[in-house]
Amino acid sequence: MVLQDLGRRINAAVSDLTRSPNLDEKAFDAMVKEISNALVEADVNVKLVMNLRNSIKRSVDFKHLSPGVNKKRLIQKAVYDELVKLVDPHAEPFKPRKGKPNVIMFVGLQGSGKTTSCTKLARWYSARGFKACLVCADTFRAGAFDQLKQNAIRAKIPYFGSHTQTDPVAVAREGVDKFKKERFEIIIVDTSGRHRQEKDLFDEMMQIQEAVQPDQTIMVLDSTIGQAAEAQSRAFKEAADFGAIILTKTDGAAAGGGAISAVAATHTPIVFLGTGEHMLDLERFSPEPFVSKLLGMGDIGGLVEHVQSLKLDQKDTMKHITQGIFTIKDLRDQLSNIMKMGPLSKMAGMIPGLSGMMNGMDDEEGSLKLKRMIYICDSMNEKELDSDGKMFIEQPERMTRIARGSGTSVREVEELLTQHKMMAGMAKKMGGGLKNMQKAQGAMGGGNKAQQLAAMQKRMASMGQGGMGGGGGMPDMASMMKMLGGGGRGGGGMPDMSALANMMGGGGRGGGGMPDMSALANMMGGMGGGGFPGMGGMGGSGSGKGRR
Numbered sequence: 001m002v003l004q005d006l007g008r009r010i011n012a013a014v015s016d017l018t019r020s021p022n023l024d025e026k027a028f029d030a031m032v033k034e035i036s037n038a039l040v041e042a043d044v045n046v047k048l049v050m051n052l053r054n055s056i057k058r059s060v061d062f063k064h065l066s067p068g069v070n071k072k073r074l075i076q077k078a079v080y081d082e083l084v085k086l087v088d089p090h091a092e093p094f095k096p097r098k099g100k101p102n103v104i105m106f107v108g109l110q111g112s113g114k115t116t117s118c119t120k121l122a123r124w125y126s127a128r129g130f131k132a133c134l135v136c137a138d139t140f141r142a143g144a145f146d147q148l149k150q151n152a153i154r155a156k157i158p159y160f161g162s163h164t165q166t167d168p169v170a171v172a173r174e175g176v177d178k179f180k181k182e183r184f185e186i187i188i189v190d191t192s193g194r195h196r197q198e199k200d201l202f203d204e205m206m207q208i209q210e211a212v213q214p215d216q217t218i219m220v221l222d223s224t225i226g227q228a229a230e231a232q233s234r235a236f237k238e239a240a241d242f243g244a245i246i247l248t249k250t251d252g253a254a255a256g257g258g259a260i261s262a263v264a265a266t267h268t269p270i271v272f273l274g275t276g277e278h279m280l281d282l283e284r285f286s287p288e289p290f291v292s293k294l295l296g297m298g299d300i301g302g303l304v305e306h307v308q309s310l311k312l313d314q315k316d317t318m319k320h321i322t323q324g325i326f327t328i329k330d331l332r333d334q335l336s337n338i339m340k341m342g343p344l345s346k347m348a349g350m351i352p353g354l355s356g357m358m359n360g361m362d363d364e365e366g367s368l369k370l371k372r373m374i375y376i377c378d379s380m381n382e383k384e385l386d387s388d389g390k391m392f393i394e395q396p397e398r399m400t401r402i403a404r405g406s407g408t409s410v411r412e413v414e415e416l417l418t419q420h421k422m423m424a425g426m427a428k429k430m431g432g433g434l435k436n437m438q439k440a441q442g443a444m445g446g447g448n449k450a451q452q453l454a455a456m457q458k459r460m461a462s463m464g465q466g467g468m469g470g471g472g473g474m475p476d477m478a479s480m481m482k483m484l485g486g487g488g489r490g491g492g493g494m495p496d497m498s499a500l501a502n503m504m505g506g507g508g509r510g511g512g513g514m515p516d517m518s519a520l521a522n523m524m525g526g527m528g529g530g531g532f533p534g535m536g537g538m539g540g541s542g543s544g545k546g547r548r
């Protein structure tokens with residue numbers, strides 16, 4: 001059972017209860033029991049589970065409920081709040097300052113995912129405008145420097161290390177001094193791991209700490225150890241003044257839930273979760289978004305952040321859309337942007353209600369479909385790409401040529417052109433409306449969109465809406481629209497929520513295709529750079545395996 005399954009189980013328990021006609025104390029007790037069992041199976045400490053169970057029961061005291069109270073909402077809110085409490089370390093991590101050198105030192109047992117996480121974090125900061133670099137002070141494991149070097153080159157991060165120096169303290173000092181002189185802002189020092197020798201690990205940590213004076217020391221913990229993470233994080237908290245934790249491999253094990261709650265219980269801040277082997281598989285940890293995501297309520301703030309960090313190139317397309325134009329090349333650019341965002345299943349977790357819907361959807365299938373669409377575009381000549389697609393209707397033989405050139409079928413080419421036609425129609429309708437939208441956005445004070453959306457999500461959560469009990473895991477779009485200011489069809493400065501709703505419905509019209517991640521994410525996050533609604537029907541001709 002992976003973390004997602006834990007969320008689904010809790011979600012199902014709450015939804016079953018709130019939908020049942022007899023919402024009585026007996027049914028409520030059964031729900032609390034099911035949630036507790038799921039948590040214990042995810043290796044959450046039994047004592048913590050008992051506390052959670054008692055707190056939920058106290059919050060929803062059936063004997064003293066006044067008749068007018070909305071039981072459903074009260075129960076959803078109690079479960080949400082208690083889960084947040086369970087994973088909240090109540091400790092603020094260090095925040096790096098721009099324009100200053102911030103030294104971050106990594107420690108952890110061998111194989112915990114330290115070197116991988118160092119590079120992920122350097123890339124994360126680099127994507128957010130920090131000048132980041134890596135120092136390899138792991139002189140213990142042969143090949144450690146080469147591994148870091150390879151990762152760093154792939155992520156385009158400057159690095160320092162030595163094949164000959166055997167003293168980790170000397171390498172760390174030399175590397176940090178060099179990068180400080182070169183005015184790097186995030187200097188990440190990777191140290192050697194030990195195999196179950198905590199004393200050695202902490203001794204070396206102290207020595208390097210002494211030499212490089214880190215602003216933050218991060219311990220990397222493999223979350224598959226579940227609640228055993230408590231002992232390690234407790235020892236670490238005592239040894240490191242500025243200690244924070246990254247929990248890795250949360251993608252593979254339900255025990256991640258146990259590890260998160262165990263670390264939280266020691267009040268050591270959890271800064272990030274490792275969610276896979278890929279460079280982009282690092283998610284900032286924050287209790288409320290984490291629980292929202294776990295319960296299928298999405299993490300809009302996280303989605304916005306993710307999209308912004310990808311620095312997607314939308315300039316040409318946006319310029320076109322403001323003029324009411326949408327060429328096939330624009331479609332191709334959007335398809336590539338979707339590909340850059342990472343596996344569809346991961347994106348889905350951030351979108352309210354979507355993770356449940358994507359249940360069973362195959363990432364490989366989705367990305368294959370996208371690739372074939374890109375191949376089709378790549379087989380077109382410049383004139384065709386810059387066209388509005390009409391030339392294919394006038395000269396259908398062009399389709400045959402392209403199908404042959406791209407190794408696809410004429411039907412697939414037709415589908416792509418239909419998709420394009422629909423989007424071009426939307427672009428035309430939007431035309432100048434988008435310009436107004438950007439103007440209005442400026443007039444709104446240019447506030448931080450990510451913050452606004454995160455606040456909105458918080459509000460949704462506290463209202464007990466969203467994925468839980470929203471009927472089949474879908475969010476309550478009406479209230480979401482209300483919260484966003486009444487929908488923006490009139491170009492009033494807010495995103496086009498009707499298009500968003502369509503996309504959340506994921507190709508509903510087309511019959512179980514892929515939802516439009518790029519457009520959705522852009523609409524939510526890329527207001528400055530402009531939104532891009534309208535690919536809801538994509539995949540309508542797809543495999544139909546979106547909802548098995």
Ligand SMILES: Nc1nc2c(ncn2[C@@H]2O[C@H](COP(=O)(O)OP(=O)(O)OP(=O)(O)O)[C@@H](O)[C@H]2O)c(=O)[nH]1
Nearest residue numbers: 110111112113114115116193248249274275276277
């Ligand atoms: N699935 C998954 N695998 C991960 C994650 N983080 C790291 N890994 C994998 O875990 C393995 C060990 O990672 P390393 O980064 O080499 O571990 P390390 O702690 O630096 O190891 P030493 O240098 O030997 O101390 C590698 O195969 C990584 O790809 C994660 O979040 N999810």
